[in-house]
Amino acid sequence: MGTWDIGHFDNDSAADFSGGLDDVAPGEREAMLRSALRCAARAEEYLDSDEAVEAVAAAALVAAQCPGGAAVTSAYGPKEPVPPLSAELRPLAVAALDRVVAEESELAELWDETESGPAWREGIRALREILATASSADAPVAGS
Secondary structure (H helix, E strand, C coil), X not given: XXXXXXXXXXXXXXXXXXXXXXXXXXXXXXXXXXXXHHHHHCCCCCECHHHHHHHHHHHXXXXXXCCCCCCCCCCCCCCCCCXXXXXXXXXXXXXXXXXXXXXXXHHHHHHHCCCCHHHHHHHHHHHHHHHHHHHHHHCCCCCC
């Protein structure tokens, strides 16, 4: 994997994922994001770094639509707009990020071998926090 920085889109696989997202019809973009998130969240064995990177990129795009989420401004992010996404992607993105930083994740192992590992993990933690906060705000209140 060619990686040039710790940002969510600062590697070849995320840039390719963004290009693929731009290539599909607007109505298919949410399904592509959901697929990337599910792939990581449901991985029962070793999670490949390319799959993890795609999940992180997808989670960043979901988080960008959450209250407090940062817009994706990376030159390597999608060029085409991402249509409004279903709130149900938020907890799936949290689960995917949890899997990305768990044991048996090639991406986490690769980052942990570098000096930038703690900063990368902090970026994932901040992304997860935005998604988790938005997910809990979307949860129905008991008795309502």
